[in-house]
Amino acid sequence: MQFMTVEQYQLVKKQAKKILNTYTTTKDQKVIQAIQALVQEKIDEKLTFTEISQQLQLQPIFNIETKEQLHYFLNDIKPYVIPFQAPTANELKKLFPKEKKLKLPNLDSYDWKETSYLSWFDAGTNRKYIVYREEGTLKGVRGVFSHSEKVGICTVCNQHAKVGMLLVAKKGTDLGTYTKKGNYLCQDSKACNEALSDLSKFEDFVENLT
Incomplete structure (x- = not known):
């Protein structure tokens, strides 16, 4: 079931890149946890979940440590995006x-x-x-x-x-x-x-x- 608008997907994408950047620039667990908390806050602010399964689809975002993982994550969540209704x-x-x-x-x-x-x-x-x-x-x-x-x-x-x-x-x-x-x-x-x-x-x- 699609539950994200395009703008919400773009926000999640930005937050995923932020997580990746954190893992690649620091090993400090307190810093990593603080960024994870900020990312969670941004997602909760922008998205409304109607089912727990929707939240679970986004959970891998907090463990993105490589560009490959980022690529797979974005591919995995894209089917849940509600597309812009194409005009004729x-x-x-x-x-x-x-x-x-x-x-x-x-x-x-x-x-x-x-x-x-x-x-x-x-x-x-x-x-x-x-x-x-x-x-x-x-x-x-x-x-x-x-x-x-x-x-x-x-x-x-x-x-x-x-x-x-x-x-x-x-x-x-x-x-x-x-x-x-x-x-x-x-x-x-x-x-x-x-x-x-x-x-x-x-x-x-x-x-x-x-």
Whole structure:
């Protein structure tokens, strides 16, 4: 039975890497136990278990001492992840009806168990598209995306990465006027999704733009 959202899975993945890093940098049992306790606290804060078997699936996290064990652990728990409900090409076209020549991404290339939101960039128009689900309803936002060679902090996943400014134009209160809103977002949407373990940051991001 699937019991983890994608963002919860990403959080567990981060905590598993923290355990591995602890084992590889110290032999002090008190330090190891303290990190294990912090990891348990983070998991309990983010996940709600309905069955004891769900908790047992995550127990091996506390004994990850090698990269191989980390790899096996993540593979073992991935079947319990609830994937992002993949949209169809027609659904995407309906989201952006004004785009007569909408260039769609290859939907078959996505790992939906690693995806909290769908995003792609059209180099021909310099537009970046963001698609997400809000209470089950598919929603989308698009804007002009300016690339930068500088490393900054992504507003969505909060990691240091190559970011760009996404500017979204909205109709103003007066006829014929527009307002622009923008924020910094990872250029690499796949990496952004993998680093996104708190969906509220993404929700704040799209709310600010829309």
